[in-house]
Amino acid sequence: MTFSNSQSRxxxxxxxxxxxxxMAAITAxxxxxxxxxxxPSDRIGGMMTSGLNAVDILNTTLVNGVVREFFRIVRDEYDLPYLPARIESKVALRVFRGMLAESKVELFQKRDIRFVSRDSARIINCTLNDNRILASRWWVDASYEGDLINLAHLRYRLGREAADEYGESFAGRQPFRSMLPWASGYNVSPHTDTGKLLPYIAPVSRNPVGSADDEVQSYCLRPTLTNRPDNRIPITPPKxxxxxxxxxFRRISKGIRTGRVASKDIPMxxxxxxxxxxxxxELPNxxxxxxxxxxxxxxNPMLTQGWVTxxxxxxxxxxxxxSRYxxxxxYFxxxxxxxxxxxxxxxxxxGLPADEYGSTDHIPPDVYVREGRRLVNRHIFRQQDIESGGACRADxxxxxxxxLDCKPVHWRANHSGTNIVREGMFFTQDAYRYSLPKWIILxxxxxxxxxxxxxxxxxxHVxxxxxxxxxxxxxLGSAAAIMAYLANQQRCPVDDIPGEAVTKLRDERFFQWPAPRFLRNKLRDKAVSYYRKISGRRDSA
Known part of the structure; x- marks a missing residue:
C-alpha cells in the first residue's frame, strides 16, 4: 500500500x-x-456514558482481556468485590478517558468522515470534514448505525429478513399484540374524535406475518434518575x-385506573x-x-423512523x-x-441527577440506537446459531x-380500527450462551x-x-484489533487468522495487564489513607 506525503498515516x-x-483502539x-x-461529537463512551447504566452482563466470566480490565477498574472505583454490571455514566466516562489517556491512541473529536477512497478490495484513506486526509492499513466501523459500512460502499442489510429466508421463528413482521403485555381486556381506540390517528400511531399494515421489511426496533433516550434530595433536580416540562x-397514554392509563390492569403496587x-x-x-450512589x-x-417507533439513513x-x-419527548x-x-x-x-x-449530563440539562445526550446496518457476508449468524451455541472453538x-430481545418496531391501528397494537417485539424466557465466529465482523x-x-x-435481525x-x-472491538495485528505479523489475509489464535493472544497478553496510572494513583491514595487509619496517624494541619 502506498501513501501520499500529504496524508497522516x-x-x-x-x-x-x-x-x-x-476497546478496539486501546487494544490496537x-x-x-x-x-x-x-x-464526530464532543463525547466518548456511546450509550455507556449516556444513560445505559444497567449493562447487560449475565455472566462475567465471558468478559475478557482489555474489556475485563475496564470492568475491573470500575470495580475498584466502587470498592466492590465483584465485576459491576451497573455503572454510573460519569464513572464509565472517567474510566474510558483514563484508559485512553494511558494509551497512544490519537483521538479526533468533532471530526467526521466525509468520504473514503478505495483501491479495489482495500480502503486506502478517508477525508474528514476539515479536509484532513487520514490513511490507514486497517479500518473499523464501531458506529451503532453502520455508517462506515455505508461510506465504504459495502453490502449491508437494514431491517428484517422474511421468516422463510433462514427459517427463523421470530423473523419478519410479527403478529399484532396488545400495547400492554398482559391480558387487560381493554381496547384503546387509535383515533381522535375527528377520526384521525392519534400521535405516534401508524396506519394498519396488511403485510403478512413473516414478511420482510427495512424497519428496525424502536430507539429511546435512557434517562438516569435519582431520589437523593442532595443530588436531585426537579423534572420540568419542555417548553x-x-x-x-x-x-x-391517557387512554391506556384509563384502563389501568378502572382496575382492568392492576398497578397499585410497585414491587422491588x-x-x-x-x-x-x-x-x-438501582445504580450506585x-x-x-x-x-x-x-x-x-x-x-418510540415513530421517532425512530429514518434515523439510520x-x-x-x-x-x-x-x-x-x-429529548423533548x-x-x-x-413529567407526564x-x-x-x-x-x-x-x-x-x-x-x-x-428527579434528574445534578452530577450527570450537565451540558444537556441533565438528560442523556445520545439516542439509544439499538439496531442499524448489518454487514452482509457469505455467512450470516442466525437465530438457530444463537440457540445451538454458535461457533466452534477454532472459529x-x-x-x-x-x-433474543427486540423492542417494538411499530405501534399501529389493528385491522378493524378498534385497538392499538404493538408489532415486532419479542423476548425469550431463556438466555442463550453462544460463541461468535471471526467472520461475523468481516x-x-x-x-x-x-x-x-x-x-x-x-x-x-433476530x-x-x-x-x-x-x-x-x-x-468484538478488541478482537478486531488482535486479528489485524496477527494478520500483520503472519503476513496473511485476516480471514486466515484462526479464532482460537485471537483468544489465546487476548488471554496471554491482556488478562493481567497492569492497572493504568490514574488507577494506580487512586489505589495508592486509598492504601495511604487506610494505613493512616489503622496506625492512628493524621494529616498535618
Missing amino acids: YDFLVYRATPAGI SRLNLRTALIE DFDFGEFEL MGTTFKSAYFNLA GKFDMNSGPAAPLN ATYDKRQEMAHAF TRALL IQNDSSVPQGVRDFFGEF AICEAKYH PEPADCRNFFSVCGVAAT AFGSIRMEPTWME
Missing part, C-alpha cells in the same frame, strides 16, 4: 468512540499499531410541548422497581437507570425530539391525572449470553480485505437482538 483507524470503538495501541479514533400528543424485584410505567434499575414501561413507553445534522434534530414523558408520569395516584406519589420522589473470537474478502464491523455484525449488548460489542 496509521496502522489502525476506528470510526466512533463507542465502548466497542474505544497496546499492540504497537499506530491508531486513530474518529468521533411549548403539546401534551395532547400523550392522549394514547431484585434491585429493580417495576411498574406499568417504568423499570428502575442513589441513582437509577430507567427502562421503558408499556403504559407510557420511552421506546439520516444525515448527521438531521440526527441532531431527531435527538432533540427524543423523554422529558415530557417523565409524575403529574398527569390519568396516571394512578400511587404511581405519581412514588415517581414524584425522583470463535468471543462468547456472549443474552435473550465483509466478504472480494468486497473488502481490511475492514471490520464490530457493532453492525453479519447477523440476521440474532442481532441478542448480540447487540455493549459488553459483546466491546469484546
Whole structure:
C-alpha cells in the first residue's frame, strides 16, 4: 500500500468512540499499531456514558482481556468485590478517558468522515470534514448505525429478513399484540374524535406475518434518575410541548385506573422497581437507570423512523425530539391525572441527577440506537446459531449470553380500527450462551480485505437482538484489533487468522495487564489513607 506525503498515516483507524470503538483502539495501541479514533461529537463512551447504566452482563466470566480490565477498574472505583454490571455514566466516562489517556491512541473529536477512497478490495484513506486526509492499513466501523459500512460502499442489510429466508421463528413482521403485555381486556381506540390517528400511531399494515421489511426496533433516550434530595433536580416540562400528543397514554392509563390492569403496587424485584410505567434499575450512589414501561413507553417507533439513513445534522434534530419527548414523558408520569395516584406519589420522589449530563440539562445526550446496518457476508449468524451455541472453538473470537430481545418496531391501528397494537417485539424466557465466529465482523474478502464491523455484525435481525449488548460489542472491538495485528505479523489475509489464535493472544497478553496510572494513583491514595487509619496517624494541619 502506498501513501501520499500529504496524508497522516496509521496502522489502525476506528470510526466512533463507542465502548466497542474505544476497546478496539486501546487494544490496537497496546499492540504497537499506530491508531486513530474518529468521533464526530464532543463525547466518548456511546450509550455507556449516556444513560445505559444497567449493562447487560449475565455472566462475567465471558468478559475478557482489555474489556475485563475496564470492568475491573470500575470495580475498584466502587470498592466492590465483584465485576459491576451497573455503572454510573460519569464513572464509565472517567474510566474510558483514563484508559485512553494511558494509551497512544490519537483521538479526533468533532471530526467526521466525509468520504473514503478505495483501491479495489482495500480502503486506502478517508477525508474528514476539515479536509484532513487520514490513511490507514486497517479500518473499523464501531458506529451503532453502520455508517462506515455505508461510506465504504459495502453490502449491508437494514431491517428484517422474511421468516422463510433462514427459517427463523421470530423473523419478519410479527403478529399484532396488545400495547400492554398482559391480558387487560381493554381496547384503546387509535383515533381522535375527528377520526384521525392519534400521535405516534401508524396506519394498519396488511403485510403478512413473516414478511420482510427495512424497519428496525424502536430507539429511546435512557434517562438516569435519582431520589437523593442532595443530588436531585426537579423534572420540568419542555417548553411549548403539546401534551395532547400523550392522549394514547391517557387512554391506556384509563384502563389501568378502572382496575382492568392492576398497578397499585410497585414491587422491588431484585434491585429493580417495576411498574406499568417504568423499570428502575438501582445504580450506585442513589441513582437509577430507567427502562421503558408499556403504559407510557420511552421506546418510540415513530421517532425512530429514518434515523439510520439520516444525515448527521438531521440526527441532531431527531435527538432533540427524543429529548423533548423523554422529558415530557417523565413529567407526564409524575403529574398527569390519568396516571394512578400511587404511581405519581412514588415517581414524584425522583428527579434528574445534578452530577450527570450537565451540558444537556441533565438528560442523556445520545439516542439509544439499538439496531442499524448489518454487514452482509457469505455467512450470516442466525437465530438457530444463537440457540445451538454458535461457533466452534477454532472459529470463535468471543462468547456472549443474552435473550433474543427486540423492542417494538411499530405501534399501529389493528385491522378493524378498534385497538392499538404493538408489532415486532419479542423476548425469550431463556438466555442463550453462544460463541461468535471471526467472520461475523468481516465483509466478504472480494468486497473488502481490511475492514471490520464490530457493532453492525453479519447477523440476521433476530440474532442481532441478542448480540447487540455493549459488553459483546466491546469484546468484538478488541478482537478486531488482535486479528489485524496477527494478520500483520503472519503476513496473511485476516480471514486466515484462526479464532482460537485471537483468544489465546487476548488471554496471554491482556488478562493481567497492569492497572493504568490514574488507577494506580487512586489505589495508592486509598492504601495511604487506610494505613493512616489503622496506625492512628493524621494529616498535618
